[in-house]
Amino acid sequence: MPRHQMRRNARRMRRSGVEPVMLMSDDLDFAPVAITVIGHWLWRYRSELAPFTVALLAEGAAMALHITHPTWWPIILITTAVITWAVSLFGESIGLTRGIERAYAAATLFLIGGWIAAATVLGPGNPPLPAILGIGGLATAIPWWAHRRRRARVRVERTLAAWPEIAQAVGLAGSRIQSAVVDLWGYRARVALARGQTVEDAITKLPALxxxxxxRRGAARVQPIPEKANRLELRVIETDPHPDAITWPGPSVTSIAQPVELGVFEDGSPARVSLLRRHALVGGVAGAGKSGGVNVIMGNLSACPDVIVWGIDLKRGMELLPWSSCLGRIATTPKEAEALLRDAVAILDGRAEMLAMQGVRVWEPTPQAPALIVLVDEYAELVDEAPAAIVSADSIARRGRAVATTLIAATQRPSQKARGNSAVRSQMDVRISFRVRERRDADLILGQGMHKAGWHADKLDAPGKFLISAPEHDMPRRARTYLLNDETVQQAAARHAERRPTLDPVSVVALEEAPGPDDADTVVAASPKGRHVRKAAQESAEEALWIALRDAPEDGISLGDLIDATGMSRPTIYRRLSQHEADGRVQQVSRGRWRARDEPNAE
Known part of the structure; x- marks a missing residue:
């Protein structure tokens, strides 16, 4: 019986109250015990003994071939050359990912094959073949013994070989290791849980694991495997893959419809998330990297010609002013913030009304009809200093998705009061959490019960590291965001400023008709007007509408000009245009611009 099984049986007997008894006998046969011990030792150190094993196998193969087929040496050389060539070219498919590893494997195979071919002709004991085998074997063994990944793999195998005892100690008795893979940063193992055990049980036992x-503390990760509820992946990070800040490589998108790349996960894959029709919450304590995350978002959004970004920064613009050339509007005081959010709601209403009249469900962003994103830096200040603005933010959170009017809120204080008691809390599809101080703060940012499920934002150990929860990210995976220094922000803002879109005609008209104080802060630049439409003071509003449509230029007339010409309200204009279009009298030239058909069907 192997020694470790004997020790395990002894421990079980002691737990049962039975003391193990040692029997001494003069006629005890130690040969089976010695064979068992030696066999166990050879198996345990099989990786270190691999060069000697290969040398013995080469010796045996050469001796057999020399006796039975001494003329096969050309075939052996040709086969060796083919295998060496295949390994040097296709070794990556069998795990030899580095060029130096493929070169070592090819050289070793060539030396072994060449020695066997020579020994087949001359005999393995004929000098100088034994000396060549010994010296060459030792020379090729040294890189094998020194190889870091081999040593790491052996260490991991020996660690996981004790998994039954580890599982018993931490309270996961009956679980077993199915497979293990060593990578550049540590290792990961697929674990099959015992009946009745859950992934949540393993997550609660992470410190014990x-x-x-x-x-080291915080090195282990437990992630569920979607295919089966009783399977999990245990990942151990022995070397931090992102010990230093990662320089921003530049924008990853050219359209708001594409997922934005925020940073890099621990396995090297990009951390991407879609922001179209999704409200987002970014949280974390001061110094955790929240502002860096906001800069990455702005760096990508500013490169998209189909989205307009409005910014609110109640720290007098300290964070967002460097991006001012790429912002359609920026508010730095509570009064300006209230006006900005009120106007965003007006645009939302105008777009919703237009979509309803046309029977369309969603607003598809284009450079001519861009999406609108309101980015609020330090949302908690908005709650404290501009409580009236929260009503508008609530409206955007509830109704803004379909019309591509969305909200991104960043805060250092992720309390319920700081986020307001409104729909804003529940409508955030994207949650990005940098380091927080307390477990409850992780739940306030990421969602109730998320910390218990393994989303440990309080254990993030460096600025810029974050967890992201979104429909496409439902497992806790640590990532590190990119870093944009002041010079990079200035360069990106200057490069993207010339490509920023303007508001579409529907949004412009909505702003012009929006109720509210006539304040300079609420004024936005409107798109160019069409040619002046004469008013028919003596004619009815219906006749004025038809004259305006008939005299419209080739690119049509805007809704604002139609309202000026007829005195009709916007809903009435929409109804009349819809009726005329159904009768074949008018056509929509582009979004928000209309004109009469050249050959109307009726007067």
Missing amino acids: ESALGT
Whole structure:
């Protein structure tokens, strides 16, 4: 019986109250025990002994070929050359990812094959073949023994070989390791849980697992495997893959319809998330990297010609003013913030009304009809200093998705009061959490119960590291955001400023008709007007509408000009245009611009 099984049986007997008894016998046969011990030792150190095993196999193969087929040496050389060529070219498919590894494998195979071919002709004992085998074997063994990944793999295998004892110690008795893979930063193992055990049970035992595995604190990760509820992936990070800040490589999108790349996960894959028709919350304590995350978002959105960004920064623009050339509007005081959000709601209403009249469900962003994103830096200040603005933010959160009017809120104080008691809390589809101080703060940012499910934002150990929860990110995976220094922000803002779109005609008209104080802060630049439409003071509003449509230029007349010409309200204009279009009298030239058909069907 192997020694470790004997020790395990002894421990079980002691737990049962039975003391193990040692029997001494003069006729005890130690040969089976010695064979068992030696076999166990050879198996345990099989990786270190691999060069000697290969040398013995080469010796045996050469001896057999020399006796039975001494004329096969050309075939052996040709086969060796083919295998060496295949390994040097296609070794990556069998795990030899680095060029130096493929070169080592090819050289070793060539030396072994060449020695076997020579020994087949001359005999393995004929000098100088034994000396060549010994010296060459030792020379090729040194890189094998020194190889870091091999040593790491052996260490992991020996650690996980003790998994039954580890599982018993941490309270996951009956679970087993199915497979393990060593990577550049550590290793990951697929674990099959015992009946009745859940992934949540393993997550609660992470500190005990780290202690049993001998890792540093915070090194272990537990992630569920979607295919089966009783499977999980245990990942151990031995070397931090992102110990330093990662320089921003530049914008990853050219349209708001594409997912924005925020940073890099620990496995090297990009952390991407879609912001179209999704409200987002970015949270974290001061110094955790929240502002860096906002800069990454702005750097990508400013490169999209189909989205307009309005900014609110009640710290007098300290964070967003460097992006002012790329912002359609920016509010730095509570009064300006209230006006900006009120205007955003007016645009939302105008777009919704237009879509309803046309029977269309969603607003598809284009450079001519861009999406609108309101980015609020330090949302908690908005709640405290401009409570009236929260009503508008609530309206955007509830109704803004379909019309591509969305909200991104960033805060250092992720309390319920700081986020307001409104729909804003529940409508945030995208949650990005940088480091927080307390567990409850992780739940306030990411959602109730998320910390218990493994979203440990309080354990993030460096600025810029974050967790992201979104429909496409339902497992806790740590990532690190890109870093934009002041010079990079200035360069990106200057480069993207010339490509920023303007508001579409529907939104412009909505702003012109929006009720509210006539304040300079609420004025936005409107798109160019069409040619002046004469008013028919003596004619009815219906006749004035038809004259305006008939005299419209080739690119049509805007809704604002039609309202000026007829005195009709916007809903009435929409109804009359819809009726005329159904009768074949008018056509919509582009979004928000109309004209009469050249050959109307009726007067």
